[in-house]
């Protein structure tokens with residue numbers, strides 16, 4: 354029997370193979386980013402060690418945590434060495450052979466072929482290590498955890514990797530890149546220093562490199578960025594730190610840096626990004642700012658420091674007022690955390706107020722990207738509801754193409770005789786713009802907000818007034834609206850139509866609560882409105898589509914007494930013809946608001962009958 358010795362062979366997970374191929378072929382003109390990714394991993398590894406050392410101080414020893422770059426011109430290798438947490442045999446297999454992240458597939462789907470954009474995606478999806486293969490045709494990783502045997506991992510990035518024991522004795526990881534012939538530039542110390550300053554200057558860990566005289570120097574700033582005085586920092590620095598923090602290479606829209614001393618002490622540096630992360634809508638995804646306690650990294654996404662509706666905010670919070678061994682459990686319900694959180698919410702809202710007031714174009718970008726998320730705050734954060742409401746922007750009949758109408762501006766231009774803030778909810782902007790419900794409001798020059806986000810229906814059920822003005826749906830039978838749309842002819846028309854209304858109520862039976870004349874319509878023949886206390890029609894429709902049992906409320910059918918089709922009803926004596934026309938008016942009212950017909954085929958049959966000349970012809974039927 355032979356005992357197998359030497360390196361163990363493993364195959365890469367299929368996805369890793371694809372990823373490697375994509376990476377190598379799509380990023381050759383932006384090669385340098387590999388250094389940023391590997392330094393970032395090394396720095397994370399040191400953060401992890403520092404964190405582990407909170408429970409076991411012996412881990413830290415006397416060494417300063419640092420990253421070292423070691424170019425070796427003779428061997429043609431560049432080594433990125435750290436004395437961080439290191440990896441065990443199993444860690445190596447898990448981390449450097451598979452991609453356990455759900456983000457990977459999305460990453461690959463997001464690759465656009467535009468190298469600049471694609472290189473920016475890499476860091477965001479947690480696939481940074483593999484960028485080593487952009488410049489290396491072989492990568493060797495030697496690594497050791499304090500509590501495990503050292504291992505050596507090696508691969509040419511083709512489909513397999515090997516693992517074997519290593520003689521490394523000190524804790525940490527060395528990533529040795531066997532540079533391709535074309536990529537030997539990354540052996541030059543000048544080039545390496547320039548790259549570190551470009552990408553990694555604000556990593557709080559020292560990054561070291563030997564100079565021409567062989568002396569080891571720190572080549573970056575190596576100080577916690579947020580702990581530096583504001584006066585020392587330029588706009589550019591804030592942007593660079595943002596890139597390092599988020600791997601998002603689109604400049605942020607705004608940032609705020611504060612040092613607070615008083616009953617609670619903290620430093621916060623908060624950013625509003627200009628673009629949404631791919632998982633913004635995934636409510637399961639972790640989110641939040643980084644938490645440090647006395648400069649020691651504690652956790653990456655401390656969700657407790659900001660409410661969910663501000664989950665787009667990125668940044669860092671550093672406080673001496675929490676214990677170093679703070680866990681997520683301790684964060685929950687902690688009073689210090691609660692206080693910091695309230696203060697951070699104010700800071701973010703201040704930042705947004707300022708942007709809205711002084712930089713409307715940036716604010717428009719913000720709103721387009723994160724508006725629907727911020728709106729959740731109207732529901733979630735009662736205490737700040739009024740402030741959030743001011744920050745919201747909507748489409749309206751006065752601005753149908755751009756969501757740029759704020760409630761303050763709306764109220765400021767309301768005509769004297771208007772006293773509510775009117776809105777219409779619909780599935781699409783097109784449906785909203787063309788809704789028959791708007792006709793009467795347009796005719797009277799009352800602006801109507803057009804709400805088409807899924808969340809809007811929920812929002813208006815919580816935001817019931819703004820600056821003392823009630824928000825009112827135009828698709829609701831509010832008495833208030835009724836009185837406004839009164840016309841002098843109303844009584845006369847009502848007399849004229851009494852018979853039609855009675856007959857139609859009989860035809861439609863259980864399906865409607867009532868039939869009545871409308872003066873909100875000026876062009877369309879009919880529309881449906883919800884009773885004053887009923888669920889909104891759209892909410893009901895949404896619940897129905899989601900398979901939920903919506904409390905069955907019946908709509909009110911309103912008829913436009915000046916429309917020829919409605920006028921025709923008065924003259925149709927034959928009951929069947931009357932029913933046909935009545936059903937069609939009811940059906941089109943359902944369709945016009947994006948609803949579903951109860952019996953579409955019957956509707957189509959009736960429509961065809963009328964198209965083929967069966968329009969209840971008053972003359973003929975009277976004669977008949």
Ligand SMILES: Nc1ncnc2c1ncn2[C@@H]1O[C@H](COP(=O)(O)OP(=O)(O)OP(=O)(O)O)[C@@H](O)[C@H]1O
Nearest residue numbers: 394395398439448476477478479480481482483526
């Ligand atoms: N120098 C290192 N020391 C210890 N572990 C490392 C090191 N480099 C990589 N790893 C491990 O390998 C994993 C995969 O690294 P990779 O760069 O592909 O993704 P990531 O670092 O998790 O994601 P992101 O780049 O978004 O931070 C890391 O999560 C880490 O556990």
